[in-house]
Amino acid sequence: MIVEKAGEVLERHGLCDHCLGRLFARLGKGTNEERGRAIRFVLNMKRSTEGLPPIGEPEKCELCGNVFERIPELVERMKESSEGIEFETFLVGSRFPEEVREKEGAIWREFGIDTAEPINREFNRELGKAFGMATGKDTAKNPDVVFIVEPYSGEIELQINPLYVYGRYRKLARGIPQTPLPDFEDSVASIICRAFSRASGGKCIFKGAGREDVDVRMLGNGRPFIVEIKRPKKRKLDLDAIAEAINASGKVEVLNLRFVSPKEAEEVLTKNHRKEYLALVLVEDGVTPEEAEEVAEKLRGLEIRQRTPWRVRKVRADRVRVKRVHEAEARWLDEKHFELRLITDGGLYIKELVSGDKGRTQPSVTSLLGKPAWCERLDVLNILDD
Numbered sequence: 503m504i505v506e507k508a509g510e511v512l513e514r515h516g517l518c519d520h521c522l523g524r525l526f527a528r529l530g531k532g533t534n535e536e537r538g539r540a541i542r543f544v545l546n547m548k549r550s551t552e553g554l555p556p557i558g559e560p561e562k563c564e565l566c567g568n569v570f571e572r573i574p575e576l577v578e579r580m581k582e583s584s585e586g587i588e589f590e591t592f593l594v595g596s597r598f599p600e601e602v603r604e605k606e607g608a609i610w611r612e613f614g615i616d617t618a619e620p621i622n623r624e625f626n627r628e629l630g631k632a633f634g635m636a637t638g639k640d641t642a643k644n645p646d647v648v649f650i651v652e653p654y655s656g657e658i659e660l661q662i663n664p665l666y667v668y669g670r671y672r673k674l675a676r677g678i679p680q681t682p683l684p685d686f687e688d689s690v691a692s693i694i695c696r697a698f699s700r701a702s703g704g705k706c707i708f709k710g711a712g713r714e715d716v717d718v719r720m721l722g723n724g725r726p727f728i729v730e731i732k733r734p735k736k737r738k739l740d741l742d743a744i745a746e747a748i749n750a751s752g753k754v755e756v757l758n759l760r761f762v763s764p765k766e767a768e769e770v771l772t773k774n775h776r777k778e779y780l781a782l783v784l785v786e787d788g789v790t791p792e793e794a795e796e797v798a799e800k801l802r803g804l805e806i807r808q809r810t811p812w813r814v815r816k817v818r819a820d821r822v823r824v825k826r827v828h829e830a831e832a833r834w835l836d837e838k839h840f841e842l843r844l845i846t847d848g849g850l851y852i853k854e855l856v857s858g859d860k861g862r863t864q865p866s867v868t869s870l871l872g873k874p875a876w877c878e879r880l881d882v883l884n885i886l887d888d
């Protein structure tokens with residue numbers, strides 16, 4: 503059956519062993535070239551018993567134009583295009599001209615062949631094998647790099663997949679925005695990205711899991727973040743050395759750096775965890791230790807209805823969020839000040855929880871005290887995500 507069909511095809515079309523074997527790719531094992539050679543061998547034995555001349559491989563294959571002979575040259579081009587790029591795993595994709603794919607489909611239809619494999623599949627596999635042999639690199643499902651090859655022009659496009667690093671940062675000083683702002687020399691993002699860009703040779707994008715205001719410190723176990731490094735030249739980064747370089751800034755410290763998958767990176771950025779805060783509360787009209795204690799007691803377990811704060815109304819959708827205060831402790835300092843240590847749901851605005859934001863946050867320290875209170879200083883002590 504196979505040999506008969508192969509004979510019919512070869513009488514009409516001059517195909518190389520690759521293209522002949524590929525018509526029967528789903529039958530048996532081995533490469534298409536081996537399969538094509540074996541089928542041709544048996545066919546020609548049969549033809550010789552019938553007194554017919556053998557059908558050898560054509561000088562130039564009518565379907566592929568002997569494209570498989572170009573593989574050694576393409577391997578060299580792939581090596582050149584990836585020079586200076588660190589990677590362990592790769593994949594090959596190829597762009598075949600429309601006319602080749604159409605011609606192939608026409609042969610399948612002409613002879614009713616349903617056991618074939620498309621040319622680009624075989625080509626990708628054979629080119630990948632040859633490149634792996636030449637370089638000792640492996641193919642992988644989520645590779646470090648992808649070569650997109652135009653087999654006839656020999657053009658190579660090198661896609662370098664990004665790297666993702668998870669970490670937590672502490673912001674030790676006030677007056678540093680999380681991401682660059684006009685009038686500020688540094689930001690958490692720029693301090694962290696500088697070290698990663700230098701080590702990787704790639705473009706670095708910082709994404710924090712939430713943010714704190716410019717004048718708020720981030721202490722304790724730090725805030726989770728993800729660094730995405732686009733087109734890294736180096737992938738085997740010494741994360742300890744990078745942490746050391748960042749920590750030398752004296753303004754920002756990073757902890758727990760480790761590589762993560764794109765999926766883990768996504769999860770880190772979308773979860774909203776409880777947070778522990780320390781707020782310094784100013785009461786111009788005066789406050790007693792008993793009043794401070796009473797406010798903390800009322801806050802404990804309290805549900806807060808918070809309309810989007812006035813100061814961020816232009817950048818956040820205007821709506822009412824319901825959040826809970828889980829823990830609250832007061833420490834009286836002097837007749838106008840006390841400290842509030844709070845554990846709240848993620849996404850509760852603490853400055854407005856204190857001031858009341860002209861009634862937009864209900865209840866608030868102001869409403870519970872019955873006199874205006876103001877958050878003079880705020881630190882995030884911990885993000886409770888463990």
Ligand SMILES: [Zn+2]
Nearest residue numbers: 518521563566
């Ligand atoms: Zn061919």
